[in-house]
Structure formats: structure tokens, C-alpha cells
Amino acid sequence: MARATTRSQKPRASQSQPQPSQTQRSQKNRAHEEEEDEDDDQEDQDEDEERNMDVDDDEDGDQNGKNELDRAAYALVRLAMFTEHKRTPLRRDEISKKVLGSNTRAFPRVFASAQGILRNTLGMELVELRSRAELDRDAAGPGGTQNQDDLEEARKATGVRKKAAAAGSKTYILRSILHERLIEEAALTHDEILEEEAADALSDDDDDDESGGITAYGSIISWSSADHVGALGVLYVILALILVSGRVMGDQDLRATLKTLRIPATGTIAFAPTATHRTLSLDQYLSLLVKQGFLDHRQARKAGTRGKRARVQAADDDGQTTYEWRWGARAHSEVGEKAVGAFVAEFMVQEESLPGGEGGEEDAGAEGAAAGRAKASKRKADAASRLEKMAKGIERAAGGQLADVM
Secondary structure (H helix, E strand, O other): OHHHHHHHHOOOHHHHOOOOOHHHHHHHHHHHHHHHHHHHHHHHHHHHHHHHHHHHHHHHHHHHHHHHHHHHHHHHHHHHHHHHHOOOOEEHHHHHHHHHOOOHHHHHHHHHHHHHHHHHHHOEEEEEOOOHHHHHHHHHOOOOHHHHHHHHHHHHHHOOOOOOOOOOOOEEEEEEOOOHHHHHHHOOOOHHHHHHHHHHHHHOOOOHHHHOOOOOOOOOOOHHHHOOHHHHHHHHHHHHHHHOOOOOEEHHHHHHHHHHOOOOOOOEEEOOOOOOOOEEEHHHHHHHHHHHOOEEEEEOEOOOOOHHHHHOEOEOOOOOEOEEEEEOHHHHHHOOHHHHHHHHHHHHOOOOOOOOHHHHHHHHHHHHHHHHHHHHHHHHHHHHHHHHHHHHHHHHHHOOOOOOOO
16 A cells, blocks of 8 residues: 555656646747748848849840940931932941941841931931832733743743742832922022022122032022932933833933933033032943932843843844843832823923913903903813823823832
């Protein structure tokens, strides 16, 4: 009994160590959870900072890329204006070399940005010239199957497959996009501008070399200093002669026609006093127009030849190869056949005014005035009818419908 009592009074091991209460365990768990929350918050904060740094880097990269794009676009605008001042086409490889460098893939974005600057600031745009192959294909027209058959036979003979689409020329020019009405208003004569030009001419009398030959037009467009009016007139006459000759004209025929217009082979073409050269010979001027892209000078093909024989060149009676003149790519993109056709039609059909019309109407009273208005109306209707007939005749002479600027 005593042993049992002693064993029962001995304390157990589990009873000798105090156990934590429920409150203590809860406090410990909350403290641990708070530490974990603080760690999570710190990690989230670090991640946010890293994301913000990445966003800042991306924004800096985007900004640098945009600045580089803007610089390239303005460089392309300057290059286009400099090339247009020389009146020579701008080539794609020249853009890559002087503007893009090694970043040739950026051409579409740089070109689009430069195009926006040109249109919104200067009222101009870059337009790609058409290749000779495209112009020849369009010159054949719907009914001109002869050239198309020749090309097809040539492809079969050489084994060259027909391409899905003809490649562009990859050459560009600057073209005005100003509205025609705005240009017409800018070309009108104003008394105020005439007075200012007369005053400027008096103040420049001492400098004869620079001011000599300058004509006052009294318009916003100063033709004496902005363009070479005489040379442009000869160009449009040449384009008109080629157009009404079926869009192609032999070299001898062109020179003979120009001779009748008092522009012989030994004649000269005058330029504005501000030009680097005051005059050019006819041959030099024609070569300049070919270089600028207004005219195309090529060897004439022998009539009636097809396939491989189409390469045979036409020759004159002396056995020398003959040449022919056509419109160049720049003339199609800058001038247009419709504009030249209208120029020829208006020149050929001039409205004739009746002598003493207004005075006779006033003396005849009301009946005379009514009769005068009827005659004037009939005269305008007749002039419009003649103009329409002349325009149709020009289209027939050209060999088909006239095309607008391309």
C-alpha cells in the first residue's frame, strides 16, 4: 500500500513543465503572420519598383526611337527638297545611303512621317515615278495588243516567266498638292503687288547684273524668279506635239516641227536671269529634259516586227538608226495628258469677241441689250461646242483616252 501511495504522489514529467496557454499561442501565430505579411509587402514593393523601372526603360526607349524617327524624317524632307531644286529624281538607294544608313527596314515609317511633314507644312508630297515597263504596258491600252503580244512571245522565247506585278521604279519626285483654285488666285495680278515690285525695281537699278530682265507680274507667284517661263513653254509645246502624234514622235519630225515654230537646231532656249545658265542649245535642253525625266529618248523599233525580231531597230534611208521621243515618267506624274490636252484645245479654240458689242447694246435700248445677251450666250455655247470637238480630236490623235497625273 505504501509503495502504491508513494508512486501516486510522484509528479509526472508532463506535469513538471508548464504548457503555453491558448492566448499565448494565438499571439505567437499573429506575430508570425504579421512577419510574413511584412515580407510579402516588401516583396510586392520590390516587384512594383522593378516594374516601374522596366516601364521607365521602355518609355525612354520608345522616346529615343521616336526622336530617331523624327530626325530621319526631317533628313528625308531636306534631301527631297535639295534634289527637287536640281529637278532630278530622288532614288531609293540614295535615301538608304544618306538617311537610313544600316536601318533600311525603317524606310516605310520614315517615308510616311516625311510625307506628313511635306503635306502639312509645304503642300507637297513625294510620289514614286512609274517604270518604263509600266508606261509601255499602259501605252498599249486595251486595244493595243501588238506590244503585249510582242512581250509575251519574247518571254516564251527566253523562258522568262511573267511577273505578277511590275516592280516600281524606286525613284521619287516632289509634287504640289495645292488646290487648282489656290494656284489660280496666286497667279492673278494685284495692283498692290505691282507697286511694290516697281519700287523694288527702282531700288535695284544700280545692280544691273541681278535685276536686269526681271519682269513684274503683280502676282503672289513671281514667275521671273520662281520658274523659267520660256523654257517651260517650250517643254509643254514639245509634250503637246508628242501627244497629238500618237504619244510617240520621231526625232526628225520633232526637230522639223520645232523649226517651223522658230526653234531651229542651232537655236537657244532662254532661262531666267537667276538661273546658273542663261541659255542652252536645243540639244542641251532636250538632254536636260531627258535627265529630269520629262522626256524619254529611245531607239525606234522597226514597224511590223514581233518576237525576237522586235529588237530590230528602225533605220532611215541612209542606214542610220532612228530615234523617237515619248513622254517621260516625270511628265506623266507632274503634268498629265489631260492638262496638256486642255492646254492645246484652249489654245486652238479662242473665243472671238464681237467688235463694239457693249456700245451697240446701249444705243439700241432694251431690245438691243436683249439681242446682245442672246448673241453672247450663243457665242459662248459655240465656243464650248468647238472646245469639246477639239478635245475629242486630240484624244483621237493621241490614240486613246487621255490620262490624268499618275
